[in-house]
Amino acid sequence: xxxxxxxxxxxxxxxxxxxxxxxxxxxxxxxxxxxxxxxxxxxxxxxxxxxxxxxxxxxxxxxxxxxxxxxxxxxxxxxxxxxxxxxxxxxxxxxxxxxxxxxxxxxxxxxxxxxxxxxxxxxxxxxxxxxxxxxxxxxxxxxxxxxxxxxxxxxxxxxxxxxxxxxxxxxxxxxxxxxxxxxxxxxxxxxxxxxxxxxxxxxxxxxxxxxxxxxxxxxxxx
Amino acid sequence: xxxxxxxxxxxxxxxxxxxxxxxxxxxxxxxxxxxxxxxxxxxxxxxxxxxxxxxxxxxxxxxxxxxxxxxxxxxxxxxxxxxxxxxxxxxxxxxxxxxxxxxxxxxxxxxxxxxxxxxxxxxxxxxxxxxxxxxxxxxxxxxxxxxxxxxxxxxxxxxxxxxxxxxxxxxxxxxxxxxxxxxxxxxxxxxxxxxxxxxxxxxxxxxxxxxxxxxxxxxxxxxxxxxxxxxxxxxxxxxxxxxxxxxxxxxxxxxxxxxxxxxxxxxxxxxxxxxxxxxxxxxxxxxxxxxxxxxxxxxxxxxxxxxxxxxxxxxxxxxxxxxxxxxxxxxxxxxxxxxxxxxxxxxxxxxxxxxxxxxxxxxxxxxxxxxxxxxxxxxxxxxxxxxxxxxxxxxxxxxxxxxxxxxxxxxxxxxxxxxxxxxxxx
Numbered sequence: 001x002x003x004x005x006x007x008x009x010x011x012x013x014x015x016x017x018x019x020x021x022x023x024x025x026x027x028x029x030x031x032x033x034x035x036x037x038x039x040x041x042x043x044x045x046x047x048x049x050x051x052x053x054x055x056x057x058x059x060x061x062x063x064x065x066x067x068x069x070x071x072x073x074x075x076x077x078x079x080x081x082x083x084x085x086x087x088x089x090x091x092x093x094x095x096x097x098x099x100x101x102x103x104x105x106x107x108x109x110x111x112x113x114x115x116x117x118x119x120x121x122x123x124x125x126x127x128x129x130x131x132x133x134x135x136x137x138x139x140x141x142x143x144x145x146x147x148x149x150x151x152x153x154x155x156x157x158x159x160x161x162x163x164x165x166x167x168x169x170x171x172x173x174x175x176x177x178x179x180x181x182x183x184x185x186x187x188x189x190x191x192x193x194x195x196x197x198x199x200x201x202x203x204x205x206x207x208x209x210x211x212x213x214x215x216x217x218x219x220x221x222x
Numbered sequence: 223x224x225x226x227x228x229x230x231x232x233x234x235x236x237x238x239x240x241x242x243x244x245x246x247x248x249x250x251x252x253x254x255x256x257x258x259x260x261x262x263x264x265x266x267x268x269x270x271x272x273x274x275x276x277x278x279x280x281x282x283x284x285x286x287x288x289x290x291x292x293x294x295x296x297x298x299x300x301x302x303x304x305x306x307x308x309x310x311x312x313x314x315x316x317x318x319x320x321x322x323x324x325x326x327x328x329x330x331x332x333x334x335x336x337x338x339x340x341x342x343x344x345x346x347x348x349x350x351x352x353x354x355x356x357x358x359x360x361x362x363x364x365x366x367x368x369x370x371x372x373x374x375x376x377x378x379x380x381x382x383x384x385x386x387x388x389x390x391x392x393x394x395x396x397x398x399x400x401x402x403x404x405x406x407x408x409x410x411x412x413x414x415x416x417x418x419x420x421x422x423x424x425x426x427x428x429x430x431x432x433x434x435x436x437x438x439x440x441x442x443x444x445x446x447x448x449x450x451x452x453x454x455x456x457x458x459x460x461x462x463x464x465x466x467x468x469x470x471x472x473x474x475x476x477x478x479x480x481x482x483x484x485x486x487x488x489x490x491x492x493x494x495x496x497x498x499x500x501x502x503x504x505x506x507x508x509x510x511x512x513x514x515x516x517x518x519x520x521x522x523x524x525x526x527x528x529x530x531x532x533x534x535x536x537x538x539x540x541x542x543x544x545x546x547x548x549x550x551x552x553x554x555x556x557x558x559x560x561x562x563x564x565x566x567x568x569x570x571x572x573x574x575x576x577x578x579x580x581x582x583x584x585x586x587x588x589x590x591x592x593x594x595x596x597x598x599x600x601x602x603x604x605x606x607x608x609x610x611x612x613x614x615x616x617x618x619x620x621x622x623x624x625x626x627x628x629x630x631x632x633x634x635x636x637x638x639x640x641x642x643x644x645x646x647x648x
Contacts (some may be wrong), residue, residue, distance in 0.1 A: 047640075095566070099236050197416050
């Protein structure tokens with residue numbers, strides 16, 4: 001079954017004659033429990049595609065189906081609800097808040113869930129243990145290495161047990177060894193049943209995914 | 223709600239300089255408006271009394287003509303006629319006649335050596351010269367009134383009762399207490415039925431509280447430049463007669479005060495007061511009593527000056543509120559801009575813009591609530607009560623904060639999540 005189906009998605013920026021199409025008639029399907037890589041050069045539209053899938057940005061035209069249900073997001077409130085229910089996003093530069101501890105950066109995703117402090121602690125510690133970052137729970141992001149930060153960001157993304165994990169250049173800010181460790185984390189999550197959608201320009205990362213889609217100038221090239 | 227609570231706490235800690243600035247600006251506004259409202263309250267009660275009490279009545283003060291006082295003292299016949307003249311003037315159908323006298327009461331400090339009531343209740347407070355003759359005694363403001371004072375000034379009782387006939391009789395027997403009516407502000411310290419021990423005419427004088435005047439009860443006399451509120455005064459009955467220890471009765475000396483410092487209130491504008499008084503004194507062969515009209519003109523001019531001050535103060539308060547609103551708008555927008563990356567992270571993590579905006583509004587409400595605290599503190603320290611209701615103070619701080627927060631909320635509504643999500647950690 002498709003978890004995602006895109007039909008003729010186009011995204012244009014600008015207005016009138018100055019409009020530029022970043023994505024043109026993208027049609028793409030992602031199966032449940034698939035680990036898909038989107039590759040392409042800078043400016044090819046990879047991140048825009050991921051943003052549309054996450055509801056961070058909205059398409060200019062075309063249809064977006066999530067588990068065969070058409071998604072029509074009109075504003076950020078609807079998009080936030082959609083993300084909270086189904087999707088987790090991991091961004092290249094981790095998006096951690098420096099004045100919160102690693103624990104708080106992860107638990108943040110549960111703050112609007114209405115769960116007790118006890119339940120929150122149980123879930124956060126369990127996910128930190130799974131990603132080998134439990135000893136870092138009281139540390140602030142500025143004292144963490146790039147790999148540790150990315151693990152914290154992944155922990156925050158998966159703590160709500162999302163159906164789909166979207167990762168934008170998850171190894172882009174990391175060295176090769178650390179990058180490989182992060183990819184292993186994604187593989188482990190994939191093995192545990194998560195559907196993963198990785199945007200990368202790194203061939204090594206793409207090679208470890210079950211399928212790779214190439215994007216060139218906003219068009220799927222293969 | 224958990225997010226709102228956490229975000230509120232986080233914002234208070236991380237942006238304490240901004241928060242302090244917001245608090246100080248709002249508190250200054252509320253304090254300024256508090257001063258205006260307090261003065262406006264006084265002005266309103268004065269002017270309403272002026273309209274209801276003075277405009278349709280004429281007030282006259284009475285004074286025995288110069289040189290007659292010693293003549294009366296020497297003439298036993300005239301002395302015996304004093305009570306008849308007083309009675310005639312008091313019961314004359316064309317006017318109301320009343321007299322009063324300044325008084326005081328010495329209230330000892332409590333068992334901890336502290337003052338029982340604030341200094342504003344003491345004599346000399348307004349001039350800054352408190353009576354410090356006895357360091358353990360508060361000399362409180364008081365008046366003695368004849369029964370007609372209450373009706374002449376439309377004074378009403380909010381609790382308890384007015385003086386009865388018995389209250390106007392001074393009994394010399396030991397252990398007797400004097401009935402008193404207290405101003406409204408005394409309600410915080412005493413209640414009807416209380417007996418207050420202190421120093422008055424005797425070393426151990428006992429005051430028995432029989433009632434409280436309505437808040438804002440006003441009184442005036444020829445020597446005042448404006449009307450005064452009796453909220454912090456003790457009102458004694460002006461005794462008309464005295465019962466001695468041997469049960470014999472005598473006219474109390476104060477009873478003749480009407481002739482020396484009495485006042486007449488006339489509602490019928492056609493009455494020639496001086497002519498009528500002359501007729502009464504001539505009947506008894508009594509020396510002339512000079513009647514002088516007072517009130518009205520200088521009370522009106524005092525009111526105008528106060529009104530002008532209020533207008534000036536209000537203008538200043540309005541200016542300060544506008545300045546604070548502009549400044550707060552800038553500070554809150556700047557704070558929102560600084561927080562924009564955090565908001566983006568929240569949004570990516572599944573927290574909705576609505577929740578973020580609610581957290582910002584909650585923070586704004588907290589500022590508004592905190593900003594009234596200095597005014598509350600000032601009111602309680604200065605007056606021991608809230609002279610301006612709390613809700614009125616909140617009605618100042620809340621709109622300023624809510625107006626100022628609009629641009630910050632609009633910034634969040636227009637957040638460019640894509641751009642912020644791609645931005646590197648700062």
